[in-house]
Amino acid sequence: MIDTICNRTYIYNICWEDPAVDHQILKITPDDVIFRICSAGDIVLDYAIEGPSKIVICDMNQHQLWLFELKIRMLRDQNLTYEEWWSIWGSSDVSVAMKVWNRMRHTMSAGGRKWWDGRIDRVFRQGFGTTGSTGFCAKFLIPFLMYSVGFNLKEWAEKGFSHDYIQGNYHLIERSAWWMRRLFPRIIAPFAGVPPNQIGPEFYTVEFYETILKEIFMDPEFGSSNYFYRFYLDKGYKDQSCCPRTLMEEHFDALRENAGCFEWHHSTVQEVMERVKPHSFTKLVLLDHMDWMPNSMVHDEWIALQRATVPGAKILWRSAFTHMGDKPFFNNLDIDDLSPQWYSKDRVKMYPGTFLSYMPRDPFPFLDPEPSPCQVASFATKINTTTKMILHPLTAGRVSAHGDKMSSFYATQAKGYDAVRENMLVSRPEMMSAFGPIRQGHTWLDIGGGTGRNLHYLRAQLNHFNTIIVLDICPELLEIGQDSARKSFTPEQCGRIRWVCLDVNDPNVKKELAKISGNGIERGFDTITFSYSLSMIPEWEKALYSAKSLMSEEGRVLVADFDTYTERGNSLKDWMIRTWYRQDGVRIEAKSREMILSEVFAGDNYTNTVVRMQKKLAGVRIPHYVTCCRKGTITMPNGFRRPSVPDLSKFAALAVEEEKKQD
Numbered sequence: 001m002i003d004t005i006c007n008r009t010y011i012y013n014i015c016w017e018d019p020a021v022d023h024q025i026l027k028i029t030p031d032d033v034i035f036r037i038c039s040a041g042d043i044v045l046d047y048a049i050e051g052p053s054k055i056v057i058c059d060m061n062q063h064q065l066w067l068f069e070l071k072i073r074m075l076r077d078q079n080l081t082y083e084e085w086w087s088i089w090g091s092s093d094v095s096v097a098m099k100v101w102n103r104m105r106h107t108m109s110a111g112g113r114k115w116w117d118g119r120i121d122r123v124f125r126q127g128f129g130t131t132g133s134t135g136f137c138a139k140f141l142i143p144f145l146m147y148s149v150g151f152n153l154k155e156w157a158e159k160g161f162s163h164d165y166i167q168g169n170y171h172l173i174e175r176s177a178w179w180m181r182r183l184f185p186r187i188i189a190p191f192a193g194v195p196p197n198q199i200g201p202e203f204y205t206v207e208f209y210e211t212i213l214k215e216i217f218m219d220p221e222f223g224s225s226n227y228f229y230r231f232y233l234d235k236g237y238k239d240q241s242c243c244p245r246t247l248m249e250e251h252f253d254a255l256r257e258n259a260g261c262f263e264w265h266h267s268t269v270q271e272v273m274e275r276v277k278p279h280s281f282t283k284l285v286l287l288d289h290m291d292w293m294p295n296s297m298v299h300d301e302w303i304a305l306q307r308a309t310v311p312g313a314k315i316l317w318r319s320a321f322t323h324m325g326d327k328p329f330f331n332n333l334d335i336d337d338l339s340p341q342w343y344s345k346d347r348v349k350m351y352p353g354t355f356l357s358y359m360p361r362d363p364f365p366f367l368d369p370e371p372s373p374c375q376v377a378s379f380a381t382k383i384n385t386t387t388k389m390i391l392h393p394l395t396a397g398r399v400s401a402h403g404d405k406m407s408s409f410y411a412t413q414a415k416g417y418d419a420v421r422e423n424m425l426v427s428r429p430e431m432m433s434a435f436g437p438i439r440q441g442h443t444w445l446d447i448g449g450g451t452g453r454n455l456h457y458l459r460a461q462l463n464h465f466n467t468i469i470v471l472d473i474c475p476e477l478l479e480i481g482q483d484s485a486r487k488s489f490t491p492e493q494c495g496r497i498r499w500v501c502l503d504v505n506d507p508n509v510k511k512e513l514a515k516i517s518g519n520g521i522e523r524g525f526d527t528i529t530f531s532y533s534l535s536m537i538p539e540w541e542k543a544l545y546s547a548k549s550l551m552s553e554e555g556r557v558l559v560a561d562f563d564t565y566t567e568r569g570n571s572l573k574d575w576m577i578r579t580w581y582r583q584d585g586v587r588i589e590a591k592s593r594e595m596i597l598s599e600v601f602a603g604d605n606y607t608n609t610v611v612r613m614q615k616k617l618a619g620v621r622i623p624h625y626v627t628c629c630r631k632g633t634i635t636m637p638n639g640f641r642r643p644s645v646p647d648l649s650k651f652a653a654l655a656v657e658e659e660k661k662q663d
């Protein structure tokens, strides 16, 4: 439905964010080079009043850009007067719109001119406020809804949309919420540009709508300052007392003076980021578009964003959700959740989530999409490995030591392991997506790392690492791993990797790691991963506590593994998957997730996220989870990161040194 609308016209005739909030957060200066998704283009015009050096905008909907182009070409018309500007965009005066259009239409792009030629008269004749799919809603659906619930629009308008009217008729809010619950998710949402994946379970409760409607309409300032909703209720702006800054006379000169600062692209955000010069942008506003995208797309886009921005660039975005934990990539960022502070002040109240981040200097993990040589195996090897895996419970000899069990399971499968497991251990890329920015000298411990498959995801960045340790109890897998590393990586990169055959719960594990990594063990590891190994380690809680004790002061522990279908893992399907996987020594239980999040890494020192997903294997949905538990860090406005909790022992050491000096 949204695609159909986008192919015909624009969705938004005005932007659905509050620019006053943006200004408070962004604090635009003349040095800024800003990027923003266009939408209706009125907020970027609002930014221009502050006189930044440049504003680059993009939109995937060409019609949104043509709407913006119409405004900016009008502003660039030497003869445009403030009265004309107001008459067109404030009171939708068709004769003025046509007069100005005839004066400046030759300055439009060919596509924009053709599109507006066919509709400019109609748009301003019918009222600009009723155009686009949001305007359509405002013209037909909303009045119908308001009429049905008993709003006396005329009376309310006569009272200047005062909140007294609403206070005296509170039942109207309750009734509207009841109707919104029924109409919004399926009927209104597409017109408002809200796709199904932004509609969470809360959209199916009346309380959700009642809270929002109350916050908007019970605001004592509603009638005098909320020009967003008044635009739709009045079908335009009545006068300068309640309208955007871009239509106020006092800002008209600044607006025209800065009308030359724009560059616009009909493309995705990622395309723009890949097109511009590196380190172009200082401030970016991404709206809510990342809600629409899967984790892998968000990840790729941020790789491009990092290239195109200065370290420490301010990035502001909004979301239909109040946290960003459902996409592993966001663990690479130190995100300030500004929603508690700003949602109450946002007059539109469209997005419960408002988030700010500074672009870190250290590069994000770049996940190599190419299969590595170790994943390539002949069809016969794949069939052979799969058969051995399936028949293992019948063919396995009796061994009791855990290490022997692992070897007896993997030895015959080692050669085809990577090729077959690629489609089975599918949340590994999601886990690697949460790896964290990779600093020069980064250290990584991959526990139960097997063939070191995870290393191949970061092929392009291995030079940044100081030490990578792949620790596994199974020598056969490690051997294959070393072999494929030799084929894929440079000798120098191979020199940074240590392959350690040891039980993670061996009492000497720390001593061994210390031997291998020199004094690095005291510093700890920046990233520690368990991909599908936790479920195979008998004393898994102990392994988690060891990992916790091995984290650096900015460290993180990532776990990807098989999950239960239900939250508590107590359904019939859970029993079936648990029984099937148990034959191969894999333990699937909800307790693992709970233990990681609520016990081992509980407390204020850790930021924890969990993502649960189901992916198909041979037509059957298999549940997986990825957890990321990380120590708090802060990205500073210059892009450097530091631990958020100061290490007091360091301060104490400094104080002692200082004292010695004074003595």
Ligand SMILES: C[S@@+](CC[C@H](N)C(=O)[O-])C[C@H]1O[C@@H](n2cnc3c(N)ncnc32)[C@H](O)[C@@H]1O
Binding pocket: 402, 406, 421, 425, 428, 447, 448, 449, 450, 451, 452, 453, 454, 471, 472, 473, 474, 477, 502, 503, 504, 505, 530, 531, 532, 533, 534, 536, 537, 538
């Ligand atoms: C399913 S494989 C996953 C391998 C690798 N992480 C991957 O993603 O491809 C599980 C690995 O855990 C290792 N493992 C099991 N118990 C272990 C233990 N106690 N200490 C070290 N490694 C262990 C196994 O040998 C095996 O390589």
